[in-house]
Structures are given as C-alpha cells and as structure tokens.
Amino acid sequence: MTQLRQFELELADLKRSLVAMGDMVDHALLLAVNGIQSPTADIRERARTLEDGIDAMETVIEDRCHTIIALQNPMVRDLRFIISAMSIASDLEQLGDRAESISKRAHYIACHGRIENPPELARLGLLTHTMLRQAMDAFVTGNGEVTRKVIEEEPETDKLTKACYAYLQDRMASDTTRIKEYTHMLRAVSSLEQVGDLAMAIAEETVFMHQAQTIRHNHDNLK
Numbered sequence: 643m644t645q646l647r648q649f650e651l652e653l654a655d656l657k658r659s660l661v662a663m664g665d666m667v668d669h670a671l672l673l674a675v676n677g678i679q680s681p682t683a684d685i686r687e688r689a690r691t692l693e694d695g696i697d698a699m700e701t702v703i704e705d706r707c708h709t710i711i712a713l714q715n716p717m718v719r720d721l722r723f724i725i726s727a728m729s730i731a732s733d734l735e736q737l738g739d740r741a742e743s744i745s746k747r748a749h750y751i752a753c754h755g756r757i758e759n760p761p762e763l764a765r766l767g768l769l770t771h772t773m774l775r776q777a778m779d780a781f782v783t784g785n786g787e788v789t790r791k792v793i794e795e796e797p798e799t800d801k802l803t804k805a806c807y808a809y810l811q812d813r814m815a816s817d818t819t820r821i822k823e824y825t826h827m828l829r830a831v832s833s834l835e836q837v838g839d840l841a842m843a844i845a846e847e848t849v850f851m852h853q854a855q856t857i858r859h860n861h862d863n864l865k
Contacts, residue, residue: 649714652710653723656706656707656710656727657723657782659699659702659703660734663696663731664734664778666699667738668775670689670692670737670738670742671770671771673685673688674740674748675771675834677745678744678745678747678827681748685745685748689741689746690742692742693738693739693741693742696738700732703727703731707725707727707728722850722851726847729847730781730848733847736840737840737841740833740834740836741837744830747833754822757823757827760805760827760831761809762806765802766835767834769838770835770838773837773841773842773845776791777844777848780792781851789845789846789848792841793845793846795838796839806828806831807828810828
C-alpha cells in the first residue's frame with residue numbers, strides 16, 4: 643500500500659469516526675428532548691452512559707488528528723479538513739454535555755413532581771434536534787443549501803427560547819411551591835438554545851472545510 647493510499651484511508655476513517663460520534667450525540671439529544679417533555683427517573687443513567695462514550699470518541703478523534711498532522715504533513719485542503727474535524731468533535735462533545743444536562747433536569751423533575759411544559763418547548767426541542775442532524779448532513783455532503791438552512795433557523799431558536807423563558811418566569815411568580823422544578827426546566831431550555839448555537843457552529847465549520855470560507859462572524863458571505 644502506497645503512503646498516499648494509506649493517508650486517504652486514514653482521512654476516510656477519521657470522517658467515519660466523526661459521523662459515528664455525531665450519531666451518538668444525536669441519540670443522546672433525542673433522549674434528552676423526549677425526556678424533558680415526558681420526564682422519567684431512569685433517564686439520568688442512560689444519558690451518563692452515552693456521555694461517557696461521546697467523551698471517549700472526542701479523545702480518540704483528537705489524538706488521530708494530531709497523529710495525522712505530525713506524520714503525514716497534509717496539504718492545505720486535507721489540513722483544512724483535519725482542523726475542521728477537531729473543531730466539530732469539540733462541538734459534538736459540548737452538545738453531548740448539553741444533552742446530559744437536559745437529561746439531569748428531566749430526572750430531577752421526574753423525581754420531584756411533573757410541571758406543565760412551556761407551550762413552545764416541543765417546537766424548540768424538535769428544531770434544535772433537526773438543526774444538529776442538518777449540520778452533520780452538511781458535514782458529510784458539503785451541501786451549501788443545508789448549511790444555509792441551519793444558519794437561517796438559528797434566530798427561531800432564540801425566539802422560542804424567549805417565549806419559554808417568559809412562560810416559566812410567569813409560572814414561577816404564580817406558583818412559588820414549584821420554584822426548583824421550574825428552575826430546572828429553565829436551565830433545560832437554556833441548554834436547548836445552546837444546542838442550536840452549537841449546531842450552527844458545526845454548519846459554519848463545514849463551510850470552512852468545503853469552501854475555504856470563514857463565515858462565523860459574517861453569514862452574508864455564505865455562497
């Protein structure tokens with residue numbers, strides 16, 4: 643096997659590892675989104691198991707990227723992919739953290755008594771989960787339209803988050819006996835908003851990877 647062929651196989655394996663990590667995060671987020679809407683007491687342990695796997699995968703991917711850079715001296719395009727892979731792995735790890743945090747909030751609510759969900763919670767959960775899936779699809783395919791869609795959806799997550807905050811703050815003012823439960827829900831909503839931000843960060847990174855454009859601070863440059 644030639645050195646070039648070996649290098650190509652290593653890059654393909656790196657991409658597969660990122661996709662597998664994305665699938666694991668997708669599973670963790672789906673568990674969290676469903677769990678915060680219908681809390682169950684067993685969700686915390688299930689989320690922790692997934693998070694441990696996500697953390698381990700980030701370490702493996704980061705080590706693999708460092709090894710490839712050190713040993714293969716990649717050209718500019720391949721180096722861009724490797725740098726993006728490390729950034730996306732970091733974003734995915736943070737997404738795993740957010741999913742675990744939401745699941746912990748759901749566990750608390752399940753153990754201390756259900757509360758009414760904000761009317762916009764289901765839409766916020768669905769939208770942020772969809773944004774993650776779209777961002778990972780853009781990473782795999784390089785589809786600019788999918789990337790644009792993720793970025794265009796982010797303001798809607800802000801709008802839904804504000805509506806959830808307003809509802810929860812009103813409930814906390816009118817039912818002071820459930821302050822802790824509503825506070826946990828408030829923090830879960832905040833984590834969902836961060837999921838949207840991280841999904842957008844992955845979408846932005848795919849633009850850098852596929853188009854050699856940095857758009858993190860200027861989406862008007864997106865082709």
